[in-house]
Amino acid sequence: MFLTIGVYASLAIFCAGILYKLYVWTSRRVGAGFSDLTVSQRVSALFKSIFSSIFSKDILTLANAFFWDVLLLRRVFKADFKRWFAHMCIFVGFMALLIMHALDKEVFVLFDPYNESTLNPYMFLRNFFGVMVIVGVCVAVWRRLTSPLMRKTGNTMDAYTIIILAVIMVSGFALEAVKIPSEAVFDRMVDENIGGYDSEEEALPLKAVWAKDYGVVFKNFEMPDDPDVLAEGYDVHTDSCVDCHAKPQSAFLSYGLAKMIDPIAVGLNDVRADEILLYLHLLACFIGLAYLPFSKFFHVLTAPLGMLSGAVVKKSQPAPAVLANHRAMELDACTHCAVCSEHCSVASALTRFDNNTILPSEKLASAKGMLNGSGITDNTLALLRQGSDICTGCYRCTELCPSGINLQDLWAAFKEELAEKGYPDTYIQATQTMTEKDAADEGKAAMEVVSQKAGNPASGYNLPEARYCFECQTCTNSCPVVRMYDDPKGVLGMLPHQIIHTLKLSSALGLELQEMAVSTRMVWDCTTCYNCQEHCPQGVPIADILYEIRNQAFAELNKKTA
Structure with missing residues (x-):
């Protein structure tokens, strides 16, 4: 009853979650320009795009993407090998367990009509794939705990997902480990395959075999000395059990755990720990299935x-x-893997902004x-x-x-x-804030910051070196932003060499020209690729200077909005 109710209830929630996600995908608006689209139009476009892709040459593109990006996780491999390894362990291991173990009677039977979970290679493979999942989870947790940035990006959904997966795997191994030495499980097997025994004496030969070879721990049991009894047990085992029960040693992790709990196996059997763990394992699986559309693992x-x-x-x-x-x-x-955050070119801004x-x-x-x-x-x-x-x-x-x-x-x-x-746009706000200030105060504030940096070699640039700029325009010629436009000066206002020259004049002649540099679009469109700084023959730290101009503008904006 519990199994039936759990399966149908979790499937119902899972299907409802899928339908909800489909509704969200066809109703959520991301960006301007979609306000006129109705849900029905987007649903229609969804199905049209699916069919037009499948029944066209785009099917080759889909097949290529499916093989390299979905199955082999090429993008994950390129980004981070450790994450690829963890992901492959979890994905391959869990999917193999799902098909071979959870859905063995529904799906895997199509591949092997005679498969039994108590036979090899399935006992070994079940442990092997389970260990793969656990290794993958451990690597994933280790990556997140050892990376300060990833610790900063963690959230409760990540924790819930890992906990549910861990409970499923641990309870599965514990269940199999408890069943190996369980006398109750042995009795059930005898009832199903042999029809039970009328007396303890009649059951003794088979019990001797299972105690010796299969690790079953029987209550108040002593191994018989008579080799004929053991031989009789092997005859019964060969006739009734060997076709569907392999020795459990191949289930290497479960068997190892079973040997560890041998001293308390009788007590665990008395409280039917196998049934308790079975219900816990099934409950965790049902919760995981129901939670899937709303969890991090929906990215599967x-x-x-x-x-x-x-x-x-x-x-x-x-x-x-x-x-x-x-x-x-x-x-x-x-997937909230934080690979993008780990490699973000402006992640260092967190040291300046609590955002x-x-x-x-x-x-x-x-x-x-x-x-x-x-x-x-x-x-x-x-x-x-x-x-x-x-x-x-x-x-x-x-x-x-x-x-x-x-x-x-x-x-x-x-x-x-x-x-x-x-x-x-924050840049527009920052520019307006700086240009609204009194020119003398603004010029003093901007130059104070830059001058402080100039006297501090550890800060990464030296403004007095700007006086060495002789406007060779190498910085402007190497700038990718400048190359984007046919009329860069008309679009950007001032070019890199002109900004440096303006600051140089402001510093050398005492002129208050910083407002011209701050308000020019070039300062805000700079991608900080450092091409200008790397190619400058005079060693002028151009990119760092542009960066500081922006920082000063943001500081003034923060003061204004505080």
Whole structure:
């Protein structure tokens, strides 16, 4: 009864969760321009895109993405070998256990109609795949505990997921370990295969064999000295048991645990520990199944779907409804692995700003809450705006994302959403704040910071070296931002060599020209690629100077909004 109710209840919750996710994917709006799309239009676009991809040459793109990115986890491997190893252990081990063990009578029977869980190689493989999952979980936990940045990005959902998985695996091994020496399990096997015994004397030969070879611990049992009794037991075992029961030693971990609990095996049998652990194991599995659509592990479905969808979307300009669905799905494809945050080029800004949304993984989680309308305050939205604008657009997070999420596309969409909610570009606010200040005060404040840096070699740059700039324009010629425009000066206001020259004149002649540099777009569009600084023949720390100008503008903005 418990098994039947648990299976149907957990399946019902799981299916309801899947339907809810499908509704969210076809109703959630990520970015501007989708307000006119109805749910029915997006559902229709979803099915059209599926069929058009399957019944077209795009099927080859899908097959390639499925093999390399879904099965072999190529993107995960490129990003982090330890994470790839952990992920493969958990994924391969758990899926093998699901098919071979949990669904042996429903699915695996198609491959082996005569499989029995008490035969080899299944006893060995069950332990092998279980150990794979445990090793994968341990590596994943170790990665998160040993990385300060990953500890900072952890959340309660990560903990719940790991706990549920750990309970499933530990209770499974404990259940098998308790069953090996259990007399009650032996008696049930005898009743099913032999029809039971009329007396203890009649059962003695078979008990002797199972105590000797199978590790069963019988209460008040003494091994008979008569070899004929043992021989009779082997005859009965060969006739009735050997076809469906292999020796448990091949279940290497479970058997090792069973030998460890031999001294208390009789007591565990008396309280029917095997049944208690069975109910615990099944309950953990049911909870895991019901929780799956709402947990971190839902990426087992969403990440492959997102990668397959992304492989097709990248090849062409998608229709608005298709793009809207794809973006909504990508939010659920995030595994919160923090690879993007570990490699974020502006993660160091956390030392200056107490704002976790600077990190891509936390920005994505916060934006998801914004779109869902859950627990979002004005302060949260302001921090999300700041975290989004500090991003330099270097694309490193998108290139490294193991789930193949186009994070740069999502950042742009989030900015559109925030702008509609009344949170404009932080850079615009910072620039306006600096240009609104009195020119003399502003010039003094900017130069004080830069001058302090100039006298501190450990700070990474030396402003007095700016006087060595002779406007050779090497910095401007090597700048990727400048190369983006046909008329860079008209778009950016001032070019890198002009900004340095302006600061040099301001310092040398006592002119208050910093406002010109602060308000120019070049300062804010700089990607901090350091090309200019690396190529400067005079060693002028150009990128660091531009960085400090932005920092000073942000400091003034924070003072204004405090």
